[in-house]
Amino acid sequence: MSKIISGYVADWGADSLIASDAKKMDIVNYAFATISNGKAVESWIHVDKLLAFRSNNPDLKVLVSIGGWAADGFSQLAATASGREVFANSAIQLMLKYDFDGIDIDWEYPGLSVSGIASSPEDKYNFTLMMEEIRAQLDVLGTQNDKKYLLTMAVGSDDSVLRxxxxxxxxNIVDYxxxxxxxxxxxxxxxTQRYQTNLYSEPVIAKRSVDNTVKRYMAAGMHKKKIMIGAAFYGYGLTNVNIWENNMAVMLGQTARSLQYTYTRIYNELIVEKGYTRYWDSIAKAPWLYNGNTYFTYDDPESIKYKGKYVWSKDIAGMMFWEYSQDKTHTLLEAMYRELK
Structure with a gap:
């Protein structure tokens, strides 16, 4: 037995794809197609590299991932039946153009304009109707082609998203x-929130966690066999901070500066080159780095191992990650593969 491994591959990072990784994944979400005039349109320039990668594993499913952070247009097209029908058809035509295996919707986020996109209180209901339309068209096509087409969605972890x-x-609509x-x-x-992708919560801080998110989605009605938990192939840092005292971070007297590094850079620059000290939180199951001034929170092979064990213990579908090219050491996917396969 094994669990599902699904990863986002951004077109801009397709150069980093290596053949051996194709057999370690079940699903590739190819990011991103965008929305123009209510239709899904491709914005790719490296799709040939993805297709070459796919050829290394005949069982690998590739989905066209539509949307992403600050991708506008969903709220408008989902507001009418005709808009939903046109969009679903355009997404399917794009899928068929490259003989992909399904569609992934990454609307960040229905009902919210946090990234500057248009939103409406009706998004909550129109999102469901849009997904129903895509599912219906995929099922008709699947019957014609004798093939199962996948429909997935990327969803946030905040309560504001869940509402x-x-x-x-x-x-009842999506596969994952x-x-x-x-x-x-x-x-x-x-x-105040110590980690960016911790598995479990702490008693005082780091109250957001993978486990809390899974429990809230299941309580809201998501079937466990459709839940994919996320791993991050990047991390966040903060300069000019003292290490936590009484469960709170303390400023060093200067304005803090936030940083975002890929795992490649975290490993090569901070761990190998600069020798940051790595710490492990045995409660949250999260690693962190510190050099006396700068703090980093990230996923590493050990935290991913525990996330994999969590997948098995909760009997959920599997694990997904953002984003492939951000780990050129290829050790994070390897850790996922070892635990889930």
């Missing part, structure tokens, strides 16, 4: 829900 989703209805169980804290939030 704007009809989770129980969506559970990719829970974005990362970005729990970034920037100055790291002063």
């Amino acid at each position: 704007n989703l009809e989770v129980a209805k969506l559970s 829900a990719n829970l974005m169980t990362y970005d729990f804290a970034m920037g100055l939030e790291l002063l």
Whole structure:
């Protein structure tokens, strides 16, 4: 037996794909197609590299991932039946153009304009209707082609996101829900929420966690066999901070500066070159780095191992990650593969 490994591959990072990794993954979410005039349109320039990568594993499913942070247009097209129908058809035509295996919707986020996109209180219901339309068209096509096409969605971990989703209805529509169980804290939030992708919560701080997110989605009606927890192939840092005293970070007397590094840079520059000290939180199951001035929170092979064990213990679908090219050491996917396969 094994669990599902699903990863986002951004077009801009397709150069980093290596053949051996194709057999370690079940699903690739190819990011991102965008929305123009209510239709899904490609914005790729390296799709040939993805297709070459796919050829190394005939069982690998590739989905066209539509949307992403600050991708506008969902709220408008989902507001009418005709808009939903046109969009679903355009997404399927794009999928068929490259003989992909399904569609991943990354609307960040229905009912919210946090990234500057248009939103409406009706997004909560229109999102469900849009996903129903895509599912219906995929099922018709699947019957014609004798093939199962996948429909997945990327969803956030905040309560504000959950309140704007009809989770129980969506559970009956999608094949997998990719829970974005990362970005729990970034920037100055790291002063009070210690980790960006911790598995468990702490008694005082780091109250957001993978486990809490899974429990809230299941309580809202998401079937466990459709839940994919997220791992981050990048991390956040904060300069000019003292280490936590009485469960709170203390400023060093200067303005803190936030940082975002890929795992490649974290490993090569901070761990290998600069020799940051690595610490491990045995409660949160999260690593962190510190050099007396700068703090970093990230995923590493050990934290991913525990996330994999969590997948098995909760009997959920598997694990997904953002984003492939951010780990050129290829050790994070390897850790995922060893634990889930």
